[in-house]
Amino acid sequence: xxxxxxxWWLLGERCPWSARVxxxxxxxxxxxxxxxxxxxxxxxxxxxxxxEFGDNSLEWYKQERAARLEPGQGFPEVHRQDVSxxxxxxxxxxxxxxxxxxxxxxDPALELLDMGKLAWAAGPVVSRNEESSQGLYRRHxxxxxxxxxxxxxxxxAFLSPYPRDFRLGKFKFKxxxxxTPPTKDDLKTILVNGIPxxxxxxxxxxQDEELDxxxxxxIYLSQRGMVERFLIAAVRELDEDAxxxxxxxxxxxxxxxxxxxxxxxxRVAPVGGESAxxxxxxxxxxxxxxxxxxxxxxxxxxxxxxxDGGSGAKADVSYDxxxxxxxxxxxxxxxxxxxxxxxLGILDFEAKExxxxxxxxxxxxxxxxSQVALGQKLYFGAANCxxxxxxxxxxxxxxxxYDDWTNDWLKVEGINPTDAAAWAPYVNAGAHPPRPxxxxxxxxxxxxxxxxxxxxxxxxxxxxxxxPMPASLTLTxxxxxxxxxxxxxxxxxTLSRPETAKKLENERxxx
Amino acid sequence: xxxxxxxxxxxxxxxxxxxxxxxxxxxxYLAWVTALTVxxxxxAGGLVTTTKAGMAVPDWPGTYGYNMFLYPWETWFFGPWxxxxxxxxxxxxxxxxxxxxxxxxxSWSLRTPSVVRWMSLAALALVIxxxxxxxxxxxxxxxxxxxxxxxxGPAFFAFLAVLVVVTSRWWQAAAERGFWLxxxxxxxxxxxxxxAELLRLRAAMLRTLQNQRYVTLTLWALAYLQLVFGxxxxxxxxxxxxxxxxxxxxxxxxxxxCVGVAAVILSFTRGCPVPGLxxxxxxxxxxxxxxxxxxxxxxxxxxxxxxxxxxxxxxxxHLIVSNDFYQVQIVxxxxxxxxxxxxxxAFSAARIWRAEHGLRTVE
Numbered sequence: 001x002x003x004x005x006x007x008w009w010l011l012g013e014r015c016p017w018s019a020r021v022x023x024x025x026x027x028x029x030x031x032x033x034x035x036x037x038x039x040x041x042x043x044x045x046x047x048x049x050x051x052e053f054g055d056n057s058l059e060w061y062k063q064e065r066a067a068r069l070e071p072g073q074g075f076p077e078v079h080r081q082d083v084s085x086x087x088x089x090x091x092x093x094x095x096x097x098x099x100x101x102x103x104x105x106x107d108p109a110l111e112l113l114d115m116g117k118l119a120w121a122a123g124p125v126v127s128r129n130e131e132s133s134q135g136l137y138r139r140h141x142x143x144x145x146x147x148x149x150x151x152x153x154x155x156x157a158f159l160s161p162y163p164r165d166f167r168l169g170k171f172k173f174k175x176x177x178x179x180t181p182p183t184k185d186d187l188k189t190i191l192v193n194g195i196p197x198x199x200x201x202x203x204x205x206x207q208d209e210e211l212d213x214x215x216x217x218x219i220y221l222s223q224r225g226m227v228e229r230f231l232i233a234a235v236r237e238l239d240e241d242a243x244x245x246x247x248x249x250x251x252x253x254x255x256x257x258x259x260x261x262x263x264x265x266x267r268v269a270p271v272g273g274e275s276a277x278x279x280x281x282x283x284x285x286x287x288x289x290x291x292x293x294x295x296x297x298x299x300x301x302x303x304x305x306x307x308d309g310g311s312g313a314k315a316d317v318s319y320d321x322x323x324x325x326x327x328x329x330x331x332x333x334x335x336x337x338x339x340x341x342x343x344l345g346i347l348d349f350e351a352k353e354x355x356x357x358x359x360x361x362x363x364x365x366x367x368x369x370s371q372v373a374l375g376q377k378l379y380f381g382a383a384n385c386x387x388x389x390x391x392x393x394x395x396x397x398x399x400x401x402y403d404d405w406t407n408d409w410l411k412v413e414g415i416n417p418t419d420a421a422a423w424a425p426y427v428n429a430g431a432h433p434p435r436p437x438x439x440x441x442x443x444x445x446x447x448x449x450x451x452x453x454x455x456x457x458x459x460x461x462x463x464x465x466x467x468p469m470p471a472s473l474t475l476t477x478x479x480x481x482x483x484x485x486x487x488x489x490x491x492x493x494t495l496s497r498p499e500t501a502k503k504l505e506n507e508r509x510x511x
Numbered sequence: 512x513x514x515x516x517x518x519x520x521x522x523x524x525x526x527x528x529x530x531x532x533x534x535x536x537x538x539x540y541l542a543w544v545t546a547l548t549v550x551x552x553x554x555a556g557g558l559v560t561t562t563k564a565g566m567a568v569p570d571w572p573g574t575y576g577y578n579m580f581l582y583p584w585e586t587w588f589f590g591p592w593x594x595x596x597x598x599x600x601x602x603x604x605x606x607x608x609x610x611x612x613x614x615x616x617x618s619w620s621l622r623t624p625s626v627v628r629w630m631s632l633a634a635l636a637l638v639i640x641x642x643x644x645x646x647x648x649x650x651x652x653x654x655x656x657x658x659x660x661x662x663x664g665p666a667f668f669a670f671l672a673v674l675v676v677v678t679s680r681w682w683q684a685a686a687e688r689g690f691w692l693x694x695x696x697x698x699x700x701x702x703x704x705x706x707a708e709l710l711r712l713r714a715a716m717l718r719t720l721q722n723q724r725y726v727t728l729t730l731w732a733l734a735y736l737q738l739v740f741g742x743x744x745x746x747x748x749x750x751x752x753x754x755x756x757x758x759x760x761x762x763x764x765x766x767x768x769c770v771g772v773a774a775v776i777l778s779f780t781r782g783c784p785v786p787g788l789x790x791x792x793x794x795x796x797x798x799x800x801x802x803x804x805x806x807x808x809x810x811x812x813x814x815x816x817x818x819x820x821x822x823x824x825x826x827x828x829h830l831i832v833s834n835d836f837y838q839v840q841i842v843x844x845x846x847x848x849x850x851x852x853x854x855x856x857a858f859s860a861a862r863i864w865r866a867e868h869g870l871r872t873v874e
Contacts, residue, residue, distance in 0.1 A: 051750055124652050126566045130575065130586065130594050139563050140833065142749035157753035158760060160818045197827035199814045205834055394822070432753075438821065446827045 051094040054148045055084055059232045061429035062409045067236050079235045082244040085253035086231060089261040091224040094147050095123045100336055104266040109340055112347060113216050115268055121217035136210055137217045140203060149221030159199040162432045165405050166218060167225025170466040173449035175351035177462050178471045183346045187215045195448045223339055230335040245327040247319055260321055263328030360453050360485050375486025378479055383472060393442035393490045403437045404466040410434060437467055445491035456484045535621045539678040545610035546671040552603040553664050557846030558596050560745050561839050565657060567593035571646035574598055604642055611635040630674050637667045658746035662739050665850035669857035676861040681787050685869040713870060719782045720867040726780055727863060730773040731856035737766040738849050767803055774799040785866045791859035798852045805845040812838040
């Protein structure tokens with residue numbers, strides 16, 4: 001009974017004890033390391049593990065299940081190593097970020113992201129001078145969003161909603177249409193304004209330049225995560241004995257000289273000179289085993305034994321440099337460029353100028369009442385807001401939906417989200433336990449994407465990406481503004497209006 | 512049963528003031544000054560961690576190449592917050608170290624009980640160790656060392672609280688016969704009861720003291736465990752598994768309940784057979800209540816209200832502002848008050864132990 005209660009407390013949520021034990025056992029191996037640190041009574045310098053980008057184990061598990069592999073049978077380890085090595089050589093490490101560039105310093109990726117800003121955001125929190133500190137991402141974001149940007153920082157399990165997983169490339173509150181990434185201004189706006197009612201704070205006390213740095217790094221993490229997901233998906237399409245890059249047996253890409261690892265890609269040193277990765281790689285350029293190293297020494301400690309152990313084998317590795325270059329070019333064009341091009345689109349994107357009608361801002365305006373009435377009609381009618389937000393607008397409509405970050409794995413096998421035993425393996429693989437996404441209570445007058453009329457307009461116009469809130473494809477701008485007016489007056493409306501609402505609902509056309 | 516008054520203590524202290532084992536008041540005052548320096552030092556350390564300013568100065572023991580004490584004060588005072596708080600933390604730590612050196616010099620040069628001498632040395636060793644730990648944390652960029660640094664500081668503060676008690680006149684008086692004789696007089700100054708009655712009274716007082724000691728020490732141990740969990744949460748590595756943090760939070764919450772229960776039990780161990788035992792206990796209880804409130808506030812200022820309040824306007828409208836004044840001060844106050852509880856608990860436990868010890872030894 002005690003054990004049962006303890007497990008219950010530890011995991012929270014509605015979850016049977018068997019699933020709790022399964023989840024706890026799965027996490028125990030990881031937590032064990034941290035608990036050893038916690039219980040250590042001696043000064044254990046170096047107990048803090050070095051930061052590394054974690055593999056997307058959830059995506060691997062998802063693809064394994066999608067490929068209908070037998071339970072316990074995963075993809076061969078070399079595939080995991082290939083994806084890990086490729087993402088590492090393309091995007092660097094949390095301490096030494098890189099960008100995959102096909103055109104060197106002229107690459108358009110550098111128009112979007114500034115290498116100097118990435119270097120500023122990356123790495124542990126340290127100061128080089130009195131004025132500013134390095135490692136802004138780990139200082140301000142990583143505790144919730146995780147070093148990898150997977151939304152699995154240490155604090156994430158407790159937060160509601162869970163912190164954003166950048167790897168899907170989806171962001172909720174933006175001025176761009178559904179399916180396109182947010183603009184830098186959108187991301188910066190969220191950083192400045194925060195999201196009320198959630199754990200996402202406002203960073204308005206940071207310098208403007210620091211906010212830009214964080215925005216660039218978030219985009220970088222998102223790109224990296226998206227490319228990694230595509231590479232994992234590509235593994236599923238491979239023949240049984242094939243590999244992403246033409247290497248014999250268990251040979252690893254990271255053990256080859258850097259120029260071979262890069263293939264057709266080039267690197268640009270971050271502001272302040274060459275990166276630590278490049279320095280190390282240059283030193284090893286003529287020798288086999290020139291893997292990247294971190295700016296902070298020690299990041300490769302766990303690989304050391306592997307490298308040493310394999311050094312004899314590495315000398316015997318024979319590889320076709322041109323073939324590897326062709327493979328990497330193919331992967332870059334198929335898996336990486338679509339991601340980069342998608343993000344590059346935001347450089348040319350300009351949110352359409354929208355004039356806020358005067359009557360939206362002034363309830364004494366002659367047109368106001370009629371527009372609110374129109375908005376109400378749309379709410380219960382064509383826009384069908386009532387389905388989720390409920391008749392009274394308190395968000396008590398359809399409450400069993402899940403966001404895309406959950407549906408991404410939930411729908412692979414059609415898992416019932418209330419069946420904890422079914423989703424426990426996914427949680428062990430790195431997912432958060434599923435939580436239904438609740439429609440906004442419109443009567444509180446607080447909207448997470450912003451309280452300005454234009455913010456609500458955008459939410460209705462483009463929807464909220466990654467959530468069941470759809471874009472309104474059929475509504476005109478005038479109709480959207482009418483809905484904005486209706487929604488904005490809901491907090492001040494008495495609850496006697498639902499009677500009217502019921503009448504209106506009855507008048508709704510049968511679908 | 513007549514209550515003992517401060518007058519009784521003063522008179523008994525006066526009667527024993529000439530004893531060779533009395534500690535110099537200068538040492539006692541210096542112990543107070545050291546403790547009063549360490550409290551803001553701990554608060555500043557909390558601010559450093561809360562605002563993640565610990566790496567604002569990358570070198571140690573110097574500051575950007577300067578001797579720590581020669582660093583331009585204008586740059587420090589009017590510079591960025593990170594530099595201000597981190598360098599200020601170091602300066603305060605140095606000041607505490609200087610006071611500890613003073614304690615050692617005074618206690619070894621004046622006629623002082625040996626326990627005070629060795630405790631002064633231990634205090635100096637602890638403050639040096641704590642300073643070195645802070646330095647190692649900076650040079651190694653290691654959060655694990657920061658956690659241990661965060662746990663050692665409050666222990667040092669509690670140690671100083673004990674030193675304050677040990678160097679006080681009260682400490683000496685509680686071991687004297689005169690201190691306890693007045694306890695057996697009624698309001699008119701007449702001795703009450705026969706020897707059997709006196710023995711019964713003494714047994715009852717010992718029971719009360721013993722209970723208070725057990726509960727106070729239990730509360731202290733729980734509070735320290737809480738502090739370790741809290742420090743582990745604040746210094747959790749960015750790479751840690753979410754379930755590790757979750758376990759820490761739940762342990763911290765369960766620990767808070769345990770501390771609360773211990774505080775309730777302590778409040779039931781009524782009776783102050785000796786003056787000087789009541790106010791630390793009341794202070795301790797008040798601090799525990801305030802600490803629980805601050806703990807809730809810390810969560811809200813860090814992570815917002817839980818889902819239970821999803822439909823409440825105050826919860827949905829609450830916007831967390833990273834490192835704004837209220838967030839930083841509430842979180843740091845929670846940290847500092849935790850240390851304060853440890854210090855008051857140690858102070859109280861030391862006095863109870865001394866009273867118990869004194870009562871057992873006097874005839």
